[in-house]
Amino acid sequence: MDRTFIDGTLVERTRETEIATVEFDQNSAEFAADPWSKYEELRSNCPVAHTDSHGGFWLVSKYDDVVKVARDDTTFSSCPTTVIPDSGVYNLIPLQSDPPDLQRYREALLPFFTPKAIASYAPRIREFTNTCIDAFVDRGHCELVTELANPVPSMTALEFIGFDPRDWHDFAGPMHRLSYFADGSVERAQALADLEKMDAVIATAINDRRKKPAGDAITALVNYKKDGVMFSDQELHGLVKMLLFGGLDTTMAAISNTLLYLSEHPDARQRLIDDPGLIPLAVEEFLRFEAPVHAFARNVTTDTQVGDQKIRAGEKVYMLWASANRDPEKFENPDEVVLDRRPNRHLTFGVGGHRCLGAMLARMEMRIMLEQVLCRIPDFHIDPDTVRHPITVTIIWGRTSLPATFTPAGC
Numbered sequence: 241m242d243r244t245f246i247d248g249t250l251v252e253r254t255r256e257t258e259i260a261t262v263e264f265d266q267n268s269a270e271f272a273a274d275p276w277s278k279y280e281e282l283r284s285n286c287p288v289a290h291t292d293s294h295g296g297f298w299l300v301s302k303y304d305d306v307v308k309v310a311r312d313d314t315t316f317s318s319c320p321t322t323v324i325p326d327s328g329v330y331n332l333i334p335l336q337s338d339p340p341d342l343q344r345y346r347e348a349l350l351p352f353f354t355p356k357a358i359a360s361y362a363p364r365i366r367e368f369t370n371t372c373i374d375a376f377v378d379r380g381h382c383e384l385v386t387e388l389a390n391p392v393p394s395m396t397a398l399e400f401i402g403f404d405p406r407d408w409h410d411f412a413g414p415m416h417r418l419s420y421f422a423d424g425s426v427e428r429a430q431a432l433a434d435l436e437k438m439d440a441v442i443a444t445a446i447n448d449r450r451k452k453p454a455g456d457a458i459t460a461l462v463n464y465k466k467d468g469v470m471f472s473d474q475e476l477h478g479l480v481k482m483l484l485f486g487g488l489d490t491t492m493a494a495i496s497n498t499l500l501y502l503s504e505h506p507d508a509r510q511r512l513i514d515d516p517g518l519i520p521l522a523v524e525e526f527l528r529f530e531a532p533v534h535a536f537a538r539n540v541t542t543d544t545q546v547g548d549q550k551i552r553a554g555e556k557v558y559m560l561w562a563s564a565n566r567d568p569e570k571f572e573n574p575d576e577v578v579l580d581r582r583p584n585r586h587l588t589f590g591v592g593g594h595r596c597l598g599a600m601l602a603r604m605e606m607r608i609m610l611e612q613v614l615c616r617i618p619d620f621h622i623d624p625d626t627v628r629h630p631i632t633v634t635i636i637w638g639r640t641s642l643p644a645t646f647t648p649a650g651c
């Protein structure tokens with residue numbers, strides 16, 4: 241075995257197999273403190289590397305390699321799960337499915353994400369945002385995660401799916417714990433127990449809509465028929481559950497990361513205040529800069545090769561979206577936020593057959609929240625000492641607490 245340290249990364253190459261092995265644990269506090277330099281090391285020293293953590297898996301850190309894996313649904317399967325370590329949450333449809341089922345499921349979900357459907361959610365998103373800001377604006381201080389970043393995406397998703405947006409706590413709480421606490425922690429165990437209760441709520445809603453249809457996504461899915469075939473109860477359950485998992489914590493994390501950046505960079509904030517037309521481009525850049533979902537996994541179905549590494553059937557590959565977004569071969573000055581970056585083909589929403597269905601919705605939620613924050617509490621200041629940063633990177637990368645002070649503006 242050859243062992244070398246390259247820029248602080250231990251790289252081991254076994255002569256027989258030529259496997260590049262690195263130390264990497266995305267659940268460790270050390271990694272969460274600075275994932276970006278670890279990604280830089282990986283990209284520079286061994287862009288496709290194996291780690292023994294969590295039962296062993298391959299890390300793919302460069303843009304082109306990530307795209308290659310994500311686009312090949314045959315060699316790289318999304319079943320049974322796309323997270324490492326296995327979170328124990330299954331039947332997420334279409335996330336944990338492969339073609340041809342994947343296309344069948346996505347076709348059924350597409351009507352909720354057409355440009356027309358997305359535009360129709362806009363007034364309610366603004367209303368939810370303003371209701372949240374109304375609740376704290378006179379106080380002069382707030383906690384931007386629990387009072388804005390968490391409720392707005394949660395209420396938005398709940399409403400179009402067909403749940404009461406006022407119940408957002410019941411849904412967001414368990415997901416939040418699942419996203420932010422590592423495998424084996426008390427909080428994670430509690431989240432899994434709470435998710436069983438959520439499963440019961442989903443099952444009840446599906447049964448209710450069969451008897452009493454409503455104008456929501458659950459009703460549309462219950463009645464969906466393709467070539468005369470309807471979804472089974474289990475499929476319906478998985479589709480609704482995935483809309484919940486997709487819609488809540490991801491967008492919350494994205495807007496929390498953005499608000500922190502703007503508090504720390506008053507010039508960038510002022511530029512957006514002076515030119516709100518720049519907000520959509522800036523949203524894209526914030527999504528690139530700190531991808532709220534750092535990575536998803538695939539399960540290798542046949543022996544293959546990624547980069548210079550031979551990977552065997554049965555192994556797992558971890559596509560590091562967050563690292564690909566900082567690949568200097570694709571993005572000039574990747575570690576800088578360039579508000580008007582163009583083009584900006586980041587991989588935050590994935591790529592290929594499983595590309596995020598909610599991307600346009602997430603972008604719109606972020607734009608509306610930013611517009612309202614910059615208009616109503618433009619001088620918000622987040623005290624860096626009180627920010628709670630991720631202590632582990634399980635699935636989601638976002639700030640969990642952003643206490644802020646501000647002077648209410650008259651708009």
Ligand code: HEM
Binds near residue numbers: 346
């Ligand atoms: C900033 C916010 C968001 C981020 C970063 C994000 C990220 C992602 C990523 C990376 C994937 C690809 C998964 C893969 O390749 O295995 C995905 C899939 C998905 N997302 Fe999102 N997402 C966001 C918001 C949303 C929203 C708001 C919804 C809907 C309410 C949503 C619904 C979905 C669904 C249904 C899938 C599964 C697609 C499939 O497997 O075919 N996402 N998301």
